[in-house]
Amino acid sequence: MRARLSHGFFRRHPGQWLLALVGIAAGMAVVTGVALLRGALVDSLDAAADELAGRDSIVVRPLGESISPERFAELARLPGAPDWVPVVRIPVRVGDVQLEVIGLDGFSAVRDVTADSALAGDADRLEWTGDGPPPAAIGRETAALLGVEPGETLTLEGPNGPADLALVGTRGAGLDRRLVMDIAVAQHAFDLPTAISELLAPGSAAAWIERNLPADLQARTLDQQRASARELTAGLRANLTAMSLLALATGLFVVYSVLSFLMVQRRRSFGVLRAIGLTPGDLARMLAQEGLVLGALGTLAGLVVGTLLADLLLALIADPVRSIYGQLALARTAPSLGLYGTLFGLGVLAATAVTLPVVREALRVPPGRLVRAAEAPAPDRVGWALAGLPVALGLAWLALDPGLIAALGGLFLVLAGLATLIPRTGFGLLAVLARLAGGGLTGRAIRLLGGSRRRLAPALSALSLALALAMGMGMMILGFRASVDDWVQRLLQADLYVSATERRLTVDEVDRLAALDAVAAISTVSVQRLADQTRLTAYRLPDAAWSGFEWLAGDPERVRAGFVAGRGVAVSEPLARARGLAPGDLLELPLAGGPRRFEVLGVFRDYSSDAGFVAIDADQLTGPDAREVDSVGLYATPGGDRAALEADLRAAFGAAGELQWIGPAEIRDQSLSVFDRTFRISWAMAVLVGGIALVALVSALLAHGFERAREYATLRALGLSPAALFRLVVAQTLALTLAAALLAVPIAVVVHYALALFIQPRAFGWSVPAGLPPLGPVVVVVPLALLLGALAGLIPAARIGRRAPVSALRAG
């Protein structure tokens, strides 16, 4: 019988239930999409590692460039050396899709290293007789991603030009975005005759490697390698999760606002039911069941849509992840029952939690007094204390706990506190709007809204928060982009940057650059990775370059003096944050000549790497290639310009292209385009949240319109014409939208600062300067909301206008 009551109500208001379903489904779709995406970002490495070699296999990599054939021969000749399997990894692309070609030596050797790889069975088919294009093994998922079939020939763009490969199907799973070839064939096909990227050895060789490996090579087990790779993208994944939770929260606002409207419509029947003997327990159970069914159905829909969404998101992010973190993602997301189970639980739990306040209100409906369908007098005075408490708790949590979870939790608490203030402020705003609109129809329409505060309050809060989250995310992205732009422009003090293709610049070349007529001064940068994976950047900087640093901690003059004197190093903000470093701390670096300790002199802003790096004066480094550099910044003589520099460069080095150079403007453009590609996914999230917010808006306004059917019918009966009613309804929805949107703006600013000052730093390690928030999202979202608000008013208005007032009156 309970089910029948629910069902009957459901049948009468299918549209509103559907909107609540959409709310849950949309929120869960984003959460699901991101959860799957996270998996695809880290699982690829696991799968590929499993396919190529056992998990305890050891990978030996050079700290610098690739391993030369001579070096390899030397290593193989050492007494007791294991059977090395040389591997070449070649970054290639097909159109927009980034792939990797893995060249392995002699599959028989691989078979010794690997346990039981399906790939090993394909060895014979990868031999190349020299006729036709060289063969390469491709997995099913990758072939599907590229839209090719085994047997076809595929052209790949390699670092030294294109190569045609004959595709051979492999059953080997886990080779997403990777093609496997024989190493000699791969080196030949891609014109990299001597390249060896790494050496594989069986786990049993660990002891030997520990004792005998030269210092410029580094050995790690595949497991270690995977762990550090996971760490690389941890910030990105955490950030995505945070965004997806905001999307879920927005979806839940939709559910809440729809449910509370439905609640108002059902008060009367709850009163009747209670009067004829339904116990509060029965009523609570009935509503809880509805919540469960709603949550379950919505979550199921969310899982399905999210699975589709995941692959779209993956397409957006696979490319930047490859170029920024050097990692290949899976070709396709790989859902698992376990993950679905967890997400399902989350969705149902969240939906049920949202129905709780509604259940509580239902239990307060007194039995009887049926004709008084109206609300109890509104408890207007939500004290400041009630709002202040969650805000204070949230801020305290933020301040006391430096974790990302605390940042998110704190943000939610602060928003919850603000949400309690929204109705009061919102209705104040409506009163002002009504006064501005005057005594005509519009003013009256808005004043009519003021009478039903209690019904509208939850919707108004939900709408404002949903709109605020969407705008806040957009503000954060725009603000962040502007900061990156400022940072790049400030950093690039030189007039031209020179580097070589595929190698470093020699001491001789650096000296010749410094000696050019048009050059007043040079800066040099060389980057290396230390044994503990720390990135170390050695600088030699002229005076002019120092203003390129923005110091977040440490006195600029002192930092500079100490740096040049070799007393200490500077660290980038993400590194400082990750390791808890502040000026005055000591940092030990495993340099080529042995470990050395340096004082941390200062912390500077940097957005180039979320792992962070250490900046050191170039003179502190010793060793054979310590004076080779990655790039040289040229500072023109006073009165000189870029053209003069370029003319000098061409004269001294020829136009042949041994060296390449690029100006600050181009670097800035490139950096911003990298940023844009990286943040495409954040935009996607902001747009998704915005979409859900607009669904919330439309659903709340439709619910409002339908809820008012009887009131509108009475007005019609009393003599309000259909056209006037139409205007009245639209004026009401527009006023509500305007109030919600206006309130959303300051909250969006709060969200913006929370994301920029707490969540970004805690996810990525970098902060965004607290400037004025960009208003672009407001300019987009508010008019869009008003447009949709008007449309959402038109639907019920048209329906009510068309309907004879009689039927709405009868329907009661």
Next chain:
Amino acid sequence: MADPSPVLGLRGLVRRYGEGPRAVRVLDGVDLDVRPGETVAIMGASGCGKSTLLHLAAGMDRPDAGEVRIAGVEVHGRPEPARTRERARRVGLVFQDFNLIESLTARENVELAVWLSGAAVAADRIDALAGELGIGELLERRPDQLSGGQQQRVAIARALIHGPAVLLADEPTGSLDRVAGEQVLDVLFDAARARDCALVLVTHSDQAAARCDRVLALRDGRLVPA
């Protein structure tokens, strides 16, 4: 004395529900003239079409055939806005379940009718009428703070404030107990008579009907003297 033109004139009203062979003719040729100030009771079994008849008379619904004139103005064939305008100006409506706007105070509910009719009504007229109806002290309350009888008096004030030619009341005491019902009828009749406003009262109560100048019954879709 010449018969003054009726404030409400119904001629051959037909109203069907449903389509084709399953259509039901709820009204099948209703004729009625209500003179200014006249009170008419309409009785009949539940479901016989009394409310349907009132809705047609108020111009809230369109007849399938027949004519409706309010204060001499033909309404039945006119477009919705015109019908609405006539209703707002010349008709007052009282419902069984009050239908006050929940979010407005009693005073605002009454003002609503002033605004909709476009009539020029001085503010103190509302207080005067409310006093007459016995709700002078209650004007600032909202419907949920009023008893049923009080709510219905507010509804009556709303129906009368703009000086309509005819008041259409559909079982105005149907939701009230006997005492409250009688009190409401008292003020309804008194206020209508005081304004020379005609009243069409749909009721199940013989006593209520007995207060009217004429009592009619709706039977088989037609009005016949009771």
